Each structure stands twice: as C-alpha cells, then as structure tokens.
C-alpha cells in the first residue's frame with residue numbers, strides 16, 4: 475500500500491515486477507538518490523541544532539594556574555556574557571596540579587605556563603599572552619631606588635618562594651641556575667598573594683607574575699626592582715590533550731581566548 479501511495483504521489487511507476495523480482499524504474503532510481511540525500515541532510519541538520527543547543531547550555535570545565543587566576547575570572551566574565559546559560563567549573567591549582575589534570579584528562583582546557591616538555595606529543599598548546607616574572611620589594615627597600623642591579627648582587631638576599639610544583643618557582647630557580655648563581659630561599663608560600671604580603675612586610679624579596687601586582691603598584695605598596703636579565707619572559711598557553719573531542723562550548727572558549735590574545739597583550 476505504501477508503494478502504491480508513493481507511486482500515486484510521484485505520478486510515475488517507481489517499481490517494475492519481472493517474474494518474481496522487483497526492480498526500480500528510472501523514476502524509482504532518481505527518487506532513491508534524492509531520498510538518500512534528504513536523510514543525510516536531516517542528520518546534518520540535527521547535528522547542527524545539537525551544536526547550537528550545546529553552545530547555549532553546555533558545560534565548560536577549565537583548570538588554570540594559581541597565577542592565572544588574576545586574569546582568568548575576567549576573561550570568563552566576558553565569555554559568560556556571550557553565553558549566559560553555560561555552566562563553568564574553574565579549578566585553580568599550581569603547575570603540578572595542572573599536569574595532573576592533563577594526564578587524567580578530566581578538564582576541557584588548561585591555562586598554564588610552559589607546557590611540560592615530556593608531554594609535547596600528547597598536547598595541543600597555543601600561546602595567547604606574555605607572562606613576565608618581575609622581582610619585587612617593599613618600596614622602602616634600598617634596592618628600590620637603584621637601576622640595572624646585577625643579579626649577582628642579589629645572591630645574599632633572601633627570596634620568598636612559591637611551593638615546589640609551582641611554575642613560577644621552577645622558572646625562577648632555572649633563571650638563577652642558568653647564570654650559575656645561588657638563590658637563597660626563605661619562607662615557602664603557596665600563593666603569589668602570600669608572597670606579596672610577605673614582601674610588603676619586609677620578609678624578603680619576591681619574584682612574581684607581573685599580572686598579580688597591578689593593584690599594589692597603583693597603591694605604591696610594592697616596587698618592581700630594576701634588575702639585569704629581568705623580567706623573566708614567560709608566556710601563557712591554552713592547552714588540551716591532543717585528539718581530545720572538545721565540546722562546542724570548549725571550542726568556543728578556545729577561539730575566544732585566542733581572539734582576545736591581541737587585546738590582552740596590548
């Protein structure tokens with residue numbers, strides 16, 4: 475009956491019976507081709523609508539370095555204005571913690587300093603902003619007035635340092651080591667916030683990301699020391715596991731960060 479209905483609406487015979495076999499007529503063959511094309515297009519339509527739904531209501535899970543937390547929430551705020559119905563979970567941890575997130579593949583995207591060399595093959599990473607590490611002191615510190623201080627002269631100074639596993643700590647130790655200089659470490663602290671407070675209180679010098687001290691510079695609570703070979707030039711990367719199937723919203727965030735790149739650097 476269905477075949478009959480189809481032939482009636484096409485006003486053409488679509489099948490012919492020869493003996494016990496049924497064959498497609500020329501009209502039937504054309505109809506078959508178009509029907510296949512239509513089914514394919516319907517699948518595509520559904521896929522596109524799902525993507526759109528995903529962009530409106532999807533979940534985004536990102537992990538950022540402790541230091542990146544000074545700018546990441548501002549970026550997220552702008553992103554959420556574009557996609558107000560998405561749900562974001564933000565994990566803030568040090569470099570070691572970020573590497574674990576990448577190994578466990580339990581977040582969509584990671585914002586970190588230099589990605590680990592031993593994972594280069596497994597990661598897709600793009601630079602999106604500079605991350606200069608500067609040396610800071612209390613404004614009353616005798617070095618605060620000097621210019622171009624040779625790093626060697628600072629060997630006897632006590633430095634407040636981040637915990638082991640921090641990218642900032644790793645970069646600062648490497649910087650001294652490459653110049654065959656000793657770094658005298660004082661108190662170990664797990665956030666840039668604590669280091670800034672310690673430096674203001676005169677407990678020692680510190681090396682922190684320039685992003686973390688904007689407010690203290692404006693309020694003249696900290697000074698950036700003019701030291702040769704400083705700032706240590708680092709970069710921020712947006713990273714995901716190679717081959718990871720990013721959700722539409724994660725893809726949108728990836729593009730958003732890279733689009734923002736120029737404004738952020740200026």
Ligand code: PGA
Nearest residue numbers: 539540541569587641642
């Ligand atoms: P952090 O920063 O681990 O010192 O917080 C990340 C990085 O600079 O790699």
